[in-house]
Amino acid sequence: MSIIQEITKKYNGKYSENPAASFNSPSGKYSYQPKNGIINIDGSKVSINLNEVSDAMYGTEPFRITLYLDKAYQTELNIFPKDLWNKLLDFLFPKRRAFIPQKILKQFWFGGDKKLIRQITSDKQFNESIIDERIYIETMPKKSTDRIVLTPERGINDIEQFEKFIDILKQIENKIKNST
DSSP: OOHHHHHHHHTTOEEEEOOOEEEEETTEEEEEEEEEEEEEETTEEEEEEEEEEEETTOOOOOEEEEEEEEEEEEOOEEEEEOOHHHHHHHHHSTTTTTTSOHHHHTTEEEEEOHHHHHHHHTOHHHHHHHTTOOEEEEEESSSEEEEEEEEETTOOOSHHHHHHHHHHHHHHHHHHHHHO
16 A cells, blocks of 8 residues: 555545556656545645656656645745755855754755745744755745645655644644734
């Protein structure tokens, strides 16, 4: 049983997967099978998606966990692990993100609505929950958002890790709702 099936079973959600499709490419056979689950957690609709790729063109297609907001909010948020370019920018302009605690500023880049970023990064529980995780978080679509997408770089290992990711999304959801 896949992790998506386990999650949807635990939360009485709906699981679906498309039939596996495959074709031959210059580098070999390519197989593709989209899987998704939809669940409801604490009144929020959550979908888990995986576009599984295998065979010769094996790749690490990421899981995407999407939390749907109750309405569209006029905000934008991006959080992702820092790359060399962002480390250089922080070195050149050290005061531009001085309000973010150093422990998470060393690991993550934050972009978007500064008021929302201040609220999120001032929450000690949020900071502790994202530290040492390799996750990408963004609001979709930009500016007028109705969902938050979390993409774990290394997938979902178990239900406990999934619940941690949901907790992170719920914290962001609460900050978005309280900031408007």
